[in-house]
Amino acid sequence: MALLNAVRVNQGYYMHHDMLGEKGDFVTSPEISQIFGELIGIWYVSEWMATGKPKTLQLVELGPGRGTLTDDILRVFNQLGTLLDKCDISIHLVEVSPKLSEIQALTLTGGKIQSEIDVTSPVYMKGISKAGIPIFWYRELQDVPQGTSFYLAHEFFDALPIHKFQRTEQGWREVLIDIDPKAPDQLCFVLAPSATPATEYFIQGKEARDHVEVCPDAGILIQRLACRIQEDGGAALIADYGHNGNKTDTFRSFRSHKLHDVLIAPGTADLTADVDFSYLQTMTQGRVATLGPLKQQEFLKNMGIDVRLQVLLQNSSDTAMHKHLLQSYDMLMNPKKMGDRFNFFALLPHQRLAHSDQKVNLQHSKSLSAPVAGFGELVWK
Numbered sequence: 001m002a003l004l005n006a007v008r009v010n011q012g013y014y015m016h017h018d019m020l021g022e023k024g025d026f027v028t029s030p031e032i033s034q035i036f037g038e039l040i041g042i043w044y045v046s047e048w049m050a051t052g053k054p055k056t057l058q059l060v061e062l063g064p065g066r067g068t069l070t071d072d073i074l075r076v077f078n079q080l081g082t083l084l085d086k087c088d089i090s091i092h093l094v095e096v097s098p099k100l101s102e103i104q105a106l107t108l109t110g111g112k113i114q115s116e117i118d119v120t121s122p123v124y125m126k127g128i129s130k131a132g133i134p135i136f137w138y139r140e141l142q143d144v145p146q147g148t149s150f151y152l153a154h155e156f157f158d159a160l161p162i163h164k165f166q167r168t169e170q171g172w173r174e175v176l177i178d179i180d181p182k183a184p185d186q187l188c189f190v191l192a193p194s195a196t197p198a199t200e201y202f203i204q205g206k207e208a209r210d211h212v213e214v215c216p217d218a219g220i221l222i223q224r225l226a227c228r229i230q231e232d233g234g235a236a237l238i239a240d241y242g243h244n245g246n247k248t249d250t251f252r253s254f255r256s257h258k259l260h261d262v263l264i265a266p267g268t269a270d271l272t273a274d275v276d277f278s279y280l281q282t283m284t285q286g287r288v289a290t291l292g293p294l295k296q297q298e299f300l301k302n303m304g305i306d307v308r309l310q311v312l313l314q315n316s317s318d319t320a321m322h323k324h325l326l327q328s329y330d331m332l333m334n335p336k337k338m339g340d341r342f343n344f345f346a347l348l349p350h351q352r353l354a355h356s357d358q359k360v361n362l363q364h365s366k367s368l369s370a371p372v373a374g375f376g377e378l379v380w381k
Helices: 002-010 032-051 068-079 098-109 197-202 215-231 277-283 295-304 305-314 319-333 335-339 350-354 375-380
Strands: 056-062 088-094 113-115 127-130 134-138 149-154 164-167 171-179 186-191 211-216 235-244 252-255 270-271 289-295 342-347
Touching: 032 068, 032 149, 032 235, 032 295, 032 305, 032 319, 056 068, 068 098, 068 149, 068 335, 088 098, 098 127, 098 134, 149 215, 164 197, 171 197, 197 211, 215 235, 215 277, 215 342, 235 277, 277 289, 277 342, 289 295, 289 350, 295 305, 295 319, 295 335, 295 342, 305 319, 319 335, 342 350
Parallel strands: 056 088, 056 149, 088 134, 149 235
Antiparallel strands: 113 127, 127 134, 164 171, 164 211, 171 186, 235 342, 252 270, 289 342
16 A cells, blocks of 8 residues: 555656646545635634734645635635734745656646756745745755744645555454555555564554455654643644544545546555545644544534635625525535535644643544634624
8 A cells, every 4th residue: 555655656646737626636624615714714823813913924825726715715814914913924845856846836826836956945936926035945844944834734744655454363464455466566555474564553452344454654643743732732634535533445546527447557556545544543642632533514513614604605796606606505515516525634733722622522523623712703794
């Protein structure tokens, strides 16, 4: 599994073409409606307010796609200019794809960028947003400067390499990839003949499932985020396909918006596996508080999606626009579409919840909402 994902990342899928949108392999929520990113922007500003309005705000996005989500968030920041005018805001994008970083720069700056010629600098590109906010590009999270940061990872963790394990009569065995002996030009799944080091390390004795997927890279990233938030404050919001430790075989592939055989033509299709949020929570090692996972429809409703939809409908007399807004709303909120398929999961400093008036259930946490009551509604009215 890890090998296939490595091929996809390093040999071309993410590196050299735009896989998003109708002409790509899949579509994401920010590409469906501007409302999605605006509501996430509401959450970040609200969290910034709840943490005492620190003088600096670093918005850090992992895998920013086309830059659409950050662009929509910045629209909210701009609308709340009087609230944020004394805050030093900067944007930090973690992106390995040269193709996507070009698209992000065009979306966010109009193409006004500068490549960093200092080979010792972790910044490989920088620019200024349309509203005058500095933007920096990095290849690794650890290169982003320390400081009060608000992290965002939308459909990022599901793209990281996984290990797959299967329970057998002989014990747990790792699922590996080999050359198909019946067709030398094809790949096939095989079970390891004995327990591998990964099996010994990742499979716990109390595991009730017969098939388990583990993403070590996700664990490492969560630990880094937890350490940063513990030291510097801020918050992290993760939105992705996922479950709370109950699903089994979720590894799949998409090409031209259709399911695709994961073993055919590695590096040419999107590979994904649902995020195990219970694993992410465990990997924080108690350094931060965790909220969620919460279904997308509930999170967006908490953020005021109904109010925002009505404002957009009232501000437009275009019948086609009305139809688009309603269809987009349905796609984001319908439980049979994206409403129940995507989840939100947050990391916050312990002291952020210690001083909250709300009683928070850290396992299910229906408090993944704007901490300032009615804040979303106030923004849109």
